Amino acid sequence: MSERKTVSGKKVVLLGGTLSIVVLFGITFAFRTFGWTRFVANSELQEGKSNVVYLSRAVIACAGKTGVLPPSTRSVPVELTSVAHKTYASTADDWSDEAFKCGDFRVRDPQRFQYEWTKKSDTEGTARARADFNGDGVVEATYEQDVKCEERAGKLRCGPGALHDKNH
Numbered sequence: 001m002s003e004r005k006t007v008s009g010k011k012v013v014l015l016g017g018t019l020s021i022v023v024l025f026g027i028t029f030a031f032r033t034f035g036w037t038r039f040v041a042n043s044e045l046q047e048g049k050s051n052v053v054y055l056s057r058a059v060i061a062c063a064g065k066t067g068v069l070p071p072s073t074r075s076v077p078v079e080l081t082s083v084a085h086k087t088y089a090s091t092a093d094d095w096s097d098e099a100f101k102c103g104d105f106r107v108r109d110p111q112r113f114q115y116e117w118t119k120k121s122d123t124e125g126t127a128r129a130r131a132d133f134n135g136d137g138v139v140e141a142t143y144e145q146d147v148k149c150e151e152r153a154g155k156l157r158c159g160p161g162a163l164h165d166k167n168h
Helices: 016-066 098-102
Strands: 003-007 010-014 114-119 124-131 141-152 155-165
Touching: 016 098, 016 114, 016 124, 016 141, 016 155, 098 114
Parallel strands: none
Antiparallel strands: 003 010, 114 124, 124 141, 141 155
């Protein structure tokens, strides 16, 4: 709606209502086009980054209980295609390997990443999360959290090493 006002003796037409709607539409369109896509992509990535850190902490907790790093796990899900352009609803049986059970690690929500623990030596290993978001068979996102241990006073002391963001 336009409104006519007199300013210093001249008539001025105000297009406040119409202009506000156009500006609001433009901002909404820009956010929807650029911001929403980025928001969705970042939220998908956050799952893998957070869970790989939780998995490494679970392995560290397990090593604290048992005095040794647990053996390598199978991947959950076993096939990357199970999370390729879709989510995977894991079961308790998927998380039955020692590193998962001992450290009480399990993903309860539908997941977009494949998770695994790889023991490299008696004192080192890596927690890994991988994803194929578009289903083309190529990994688009990989996070790795190193775990490093040393023996002190006859006990294995472990802590997190570097977090690697290997996103493609």
